[in-house]
Amino acid sequence: MELSGEEKKLQALFSELKAVDEQTTPHFGATWNRAQSLPRRVRRFNPAFVAAMMLLVFGVVAFAVWSRYSHPTSAPQPDVAKATQSPAMTTTGEVRSAPIETQEPKPKNPAIVHRNKATSQRNAMLAAANRKLQKDAKSIANWTSPTSALLESPSDEIFSSLPEFNQSTTQLKSFLPSRSN
Amino acid sequence: MDIAELKSELEKLHSASFGWALSCCRRDHAEAEEVLQTVYLKILEGKALYRGESSLKTWLFAVIRKTAIGEYRKKLVRSLVFLGSSEKHEDGVSSADGPTKIFEKSELQKQFRVALARLPARQREALHLVFYEDLSLSEAANVMGISVGSARQHYDRGKKHLREWLSHTETENGIVWRRKETPSAV
Numbered sequence: 001m002e003l004s005g006e007e008k009k010l011q012a013l014f015s016e017l018k019a020v021d022e023q024t025t026p027h028f029g030a031t032w033n034r035a036q037s038l039p040r041r042v043r044r045f046n047p048a049f050v051a052a053m054m055l056l057v058f059g060v061v062a063f064a065v066w067s068r069y070s071h072p073t074s075a076p077q078p079d080v081a082k083a084t085q086s087p088a089m090t091t092t093g094e095v096r097s098a099p100i101e102t103q104e105p106k107p108k109n110p111a112i113v114h115r116n117k118a119t120s121q122r123n124a125m126l127a128a129a130n131r132k133l134q135k136d137a138k139s140i141a142n143w144t145s146p147t148s149a150l151l152e153s154p155s156d157e158i159f160s161s162l163p164e165f166n167q168s169t170t171q172l173k174s175f176l177p178s179r180s181n
Numbered sequence: 182m183d184i185a186e187l188k189s190e191l192e193k194l195h196s197a198s199f200g201w202a203l204s205c206c207r208r209d210h211a212e213a214e215e216v217l218q219t220v221y222l223k224i225l226e227g228k229a230l231y232r233g234e235s236s237l238k239t240w241l242f243a244v245i246r247k248t249a250i251g252e253y254r255k256k257l258v259r260s261l262v263f264l265g266s267s268e269k270h271e272d273g274v275s276s277a278d279g280p281t282k283i284f285e286k287s288e289l290q291k292q293f294r295v296a297l298a299r300l301p302a303r304q305r306e307a308l309h310l311v312f313y314e315d316l317s318l319s320e321a322a323n324v325m326g327i328s329v330g331s332a333r334q335h336y337d338r339g340k341k342h343l344r345e346w347l348s349h350t351e352t353e354n355g356i357v358w359r360r361k362e363t364p365s366a367v
Contacts (some may be wrong), residue, residue, distance in 0.1 A: 013293045014312035020290075020331040026214055032188065035221035048235045087276050 187224065190237055195210075197314055201242050204309040205249035207298060216249045223248065235323055242310070244323040289350065294344040304339030307332055 192196070198220075202213035220241070223229040231242045233264065234300060297305055310321035322332035 002223055006347060007340070009347060010340070011312050012306075013290065014309075017294070018200060020314055021203055022196050025196050025199040026217075026308065027194045031195070031214065031218050032191075032221055035218045035225060038218070038222050073291055 184225070187231065189353070191221070191224070191241070194238055194241055197207050197238070198241060198245060200313060201309070202245050202249060204305065205246050206253070207296065212249075212252065216245060216252055219252065220248050238314075239320050239323045242314070243326065246306070246324060246326075265328070268313075291348075292350055296343060300339055300342055301335075303335040304342065305329075307335040308339040308343065311336060 197312040199213060199217055202220075203210065206216055223244065224231075231240050234240075268290045295309075300308070306325055307318075307321055310324055311318065315337045316324070318332050318336060319329050321336070322329045325332060325335075327335075340349065
């Protein structure tokens with residue numbers, strides 16, 4: 001590094017400063033030994049970390065409390081849940097509609113009243129839909145194919161019954177094939 | 182590098198380390214000693230680990246700088262907490278008795294010290310590392326944890342400030358030195 005005139009002066013000043021510092025530099029051995037003799041620091045709680053954690057916990061608790069009280073307890077939902085279930089069909093073809101409970105809690109505030117009204121409207125709609133479904137299910141159970149008559153034959157009886165061991169031969173004749181000779 | 186080897190290397194660098202610690206501690210002798218002691222403790226405890234990614238001197242200076250900054254912050258917090266206490270934080274040149282007395286033999290040196298203390302920390306650090314410790318700008322940048330470009334800027338600005346101070350001092354002293362305007366030598 002090539003130095004100009006003023007830089008040389010600065011260098012000289014710094015050199016002088018260095019020389020003074022060197023005179024006052026503590027002995028390495030003393031500093032090293034002091035550092036060695038110092039008790040090793042045990043990691044303690046960091047106050048900043050503890051404060052941050054406390055703030056975090058407080059924030060989470062505050063949010064939980066706020067979210068709990070900002071949304072008041074809603075009207076009983078199971079009614080709706082039950083009402084939304086599809087009607088179950090029994091083996092006999094009957095359709096059982098889901099029971100709809102119309103019992104409602106007494107309204108406490110306008111929000112709850114509004115919610116209850118909406119729930120009852122929804123229940124009414126679901127009941128109407130269920131009735132329609134029942135009707136449809138019944139009609140499907142009674143339905144017969146228009147070509148089913150063509151599939152019927154006089155020998156249907158044979159296929160629908162089986163001979164028994166104690167049956168007489170005369171009765172079994174109908175099952176045995178006729179011999180020509 | 183084992184601890185015995187590291188110790189001998191640190192011993193070689195001890196004087197330069199102390200000078201750097203002094204610069205980082207605003208020429209506070211006691212604080213610089215404490216910082217250096219803390220640095221050695223960090224090395225002993227393995228908190229400061231030399232991985233050979235840079236030269237030992239650069240690494241050690243970076244550790245000293247960080248430690249000094251940490252100690253300064255702690256001191257600042259303590260002084261804020263105990264605001265009413267008798268302890269006063271002096272800005273600029275501190276009152277280190279022994280070295281000061283020696284230093285005040287030269288009026289110019291005294292003024293230089295004051296001018297250096299008035300410089301922004303980054304500029305002072307860059308100048309110190311280049312002029313005092315004979316480091317290159319890239320090494321100085323490494324120690325300061327900044328880019329070479331930033332280090333060069335701090336160096337140039339610091340040099341400009343010191344030049345102004347120097348010309349002002351010389352005019353006051355009645356000495357007229359011919360000023361050479363040369364581009365940055367680095």
